[in-house]
Amino acid sequence: MSSSTPVSILSRGISVYSIPPELLSNLTVRSIQAQQSNEPSDETAEKAVVQTVQATLPSGAGLSCQTCPNTNFDTVEEQRTHFKSDWHRYNAKAKLTGRTVSAEEWDGMVEGISSISGSGSESSGSSSSGSSSQSKVARLLKRQTIGNGLNPEDDDDEEALELADRQRRAHLRTAVIWFSPTTSLDSLGIPKDTQLGVHRALFPPFDTAADYLTELKRMQLTGNENQDGERRLTLLMVAGGHFAGMVVSIRPRAKNERQEVKGAGDIRILKHKTFHRYTTRKKQGGSQALNDNAKSKAVSAGAMLRRYGEQALQEEIRALMIDWEEDLAASERIFIRASTHGKKSFWGYDGAVLHKTDDRIRVFPFPTRRPTLQELLRCWNELTRLKVSRLSEEALQALDDAYIASLQPKNKPIKAAPVSTPAPVVPAVPKLSPEEEARVDRRKRLEEMIRKGRLDALKPFWTKYQSDYQPSEILGFVAAAGQEDILRYLLEEERSDPTQPIETANGRRAYELSSTKIIRNVFRRVAYNHPDWYDWVNQARVPSGLSDELEAEQNSKKADRRKGLKEKLKEREKTRLAEAENEEKAQLEAEAQRKKEDEMRKVALSLNGGGTGNTGPQKLGGKVGGEGLGGMSQEMRMQIERERRARAAEARFGRG
Known part of the structure; x- marks a missing residue:
């Protein structure tokens, strides 16, 4: 099945470290901060590269500040002290307006204003000193707005500064840095309204949006200083x-x-x-x-x-x-x-x-x-693959405005708007067009038919609307849903390509999303019957074909294993019953032997005269109570023999 549009390069998943040069050269940073400021010049970009390289050097070698111009430090302690200074705090806020000052300009600006660093009153606490220093910086920021034609006492200017601060915080809070191509790249199958995202965690901490594009170019495996390491x-x-x-x-x-x-x-x-x-x-x-x-x-x-x-x-x-x-x-x-x-x-x-x-x-x-190791592999793919989004500029702007508005402090009183001026309306997210709503509805109907296995209803629907979907994605959905008949129909009759990576599944193939062995066997049977259709092993990742003979042999082996297992279970049961029977027999024999010994003990006691109920003399060595000497132990026989000899001796003495 052929497609009218070229396959996008994004469908196979692109690593953030191996972005095609044609795409990389046409990217711009798409962030809240970047939309409110001008694009940096070549000189600024070059300076950002130098600062990025310096930031990766060991401690004490090329330490600088990315906010304040012409700053170099010999030790980390000096750099940390600079970050706490009023000059750095001023430049951090003034950078939002596009202009920072050097050390000489800063000295001229603060001339005549005392206690900039909170040293005016020795009795003041640290909190009051910090608030005093911040108020001085705010006054200098307002004074700078005078040169730009703004009134420092105007509430609108204060709101503009507050809005710029919220924009900066919104930029710093986003977990993904988004980039957009400046033009559509038809050769790569990438339209202009495409956004590519990279996790912020892969970047160093930057204050300026343009630095992320410079760092992204430096991160590539080719064309940078780290390509040999x-x-x-x-x-x-x-x-x-x-x-x-x-x-x-x-x-x-x-x-x-x-x-x-x-x-x-x-x-x-x-x-x-x-x-x-x-x-x-x-x-x-x-x-x-x-x-x-x-x-x-x-x-x-x-x-x-x-x-x-x-x-x-x-x-x-x-x-x-x-x-x-x-x-x-x-x-x-x-x-x-x-x-x-x-x-x-x-x-x-x-x-x-x-x-x-x-x-x-x-x-x-x-x-x-x-x-687990598999979870680490999943996280690696999630971290190092470009995120893809396709939203219009109106939708993106609406999302930006709504997010910035959510950062406004809740406890700040809202100023009453003039009666003549209507209250500003936050633009709503644009609704879907009728065509887009119909496409979403058709997608839901398709997924419902797949989940319920309604192949008869699916065939005419797929014939009519198959151009709206990526075949590989639908194949993956069918494999995950475990629908054998629908999968066989798509593979054999519709010739849906199983070798294409699925973008929503981190580049995996449809076979790898199979939920059961029955579904995997469908792929293997088609691969055996039509080996020339695709590269089943390397591209579709189907390990091997499955013929009817091989499947019958596997089923036979499985039946033999089941039969052997049943026979082993029967043998174990017989052995267990025999052992139980032998154990019971041994217990009965032991009980009989114990009773016999008790009877012999009674006989011995009766011969010693300890018994009661003896009516007359008994013959030694004869049967007593139906038992003879043969069943006695050696010790008992010796004792009876001694008793017999003693009685014989007494009889002789009596006759004499």
Whole structure:
């Protein structure tokens, strides 16, 4: 099935470190701050590159301030002191208006104004000094507006400054930095109304939106100073007694390079490790340490095991950090997911490899699941793949205005608007056109038919509207829904291409979204029957074809295994019954032997004269109570023999 429009390059998923040059050269930053300021000149961009490179140098080598012009520091302490100065605070706010001042200009501006740094009154507290300093900076900012033709006492100017501050805060709070192409790129299949997003966590902290584009160009694998080195990222997770860690090279894996991790694709994993300890009570949540702090210390065996597990897990993580010290030192970013208690495994102890103040440490900017190696792979794909959005300029502007309005302080009194001036109306998000609403409704109907397996209703619908959908995406939805008949219809009759990556599934293929073995076998049967249609193994990622003979052989082997298992169960049951019967028989024999010994003991007592009810002399060695000497023990027979001899001796003495 052919498409009228070229396939977009974005459909296969693009790494933020390998953006095509044609696309990269046509990108501009699409942020709230960038919309309110002019584009930076080439000189400013070049200066931003120099500052970015200086920021990556070791302490004491090329330290500077990105806000204040012509600043250089010999030590980190001098740089931190500068950040607390009024000059830096003034430039940080004045930068919103597009003009910062040098040190000489600042000295001229503050001449005649005393106590700029809060040194006017020695009796004043630190809070009053800080507020006084801030008021001086605000007065200087208002004085600067006079030169721009603005009235410093005008409320509108104050609101403009406040709006600019809210715009800056909105820019700093967004988790994703968005870029837009300046023109449509038909050769790449990218329209102009396309937004490409990169997670802010991959960038250094910048105050200016234009710096992100410069940094994005520097991050590319080719055409920068890091192309010959091994650049890497580290991902660490610990939660619920589970730990997962992975060191990944930014450079993708070569086709002939061996990869031991299943499902890693083209990701080059340098090191990985997972382990688990029993630290959390099932279905209770929370670690044992938190429970001990909240309540009294439990003394149960389970609590002791959980405490031991927490200590062992912490020691294993710390030992692994020491083993990975070189990889951590070479990592550009270190992403960590851990609770407050779990972070003690990474820093805050003697000999720690990581430090809390390390500016490379980031948190995952999206929800994560239980720490496993597969979850780390998913997070890697989420972090390093371009996000794609398609919104019109009107919709984007409406979203920006609504977000900036939400940042207004709630406790600030709202000024009454003049009667003659109508209240400003916040533009609403534009509604969908009738065509777009119809397309959304058709998509819902299609998904409903797939979920219910209504193939007869699907066929005419698909014939009429198939051009509105990506075949690979629909194939993935059918495979995940487990509809065997619909999948066979799309693959064999409609020839839907299973080799195309699914953008909404991080580039995975439809086969990889199969929910059951029956669905996977459908792909394998079609691959066997039509091997020349696609590259089933490498592109569609179907491991092998499945013929009728092979399937029958597999079913036969499965039946034999079931039969063998049943026979083994029967043999085990017979053996168990035989053992139980033998055990019962042995118990009966032991009971009979005990009774026999008791009877012999009674006979021996009667021979000693201790018994009652003996009516006459009894013959020694004869049968007593129906039993003879043959059933007695050796000791009892010796005792009876002694008694017999004693009686015989008494009889002889009596006759004499």
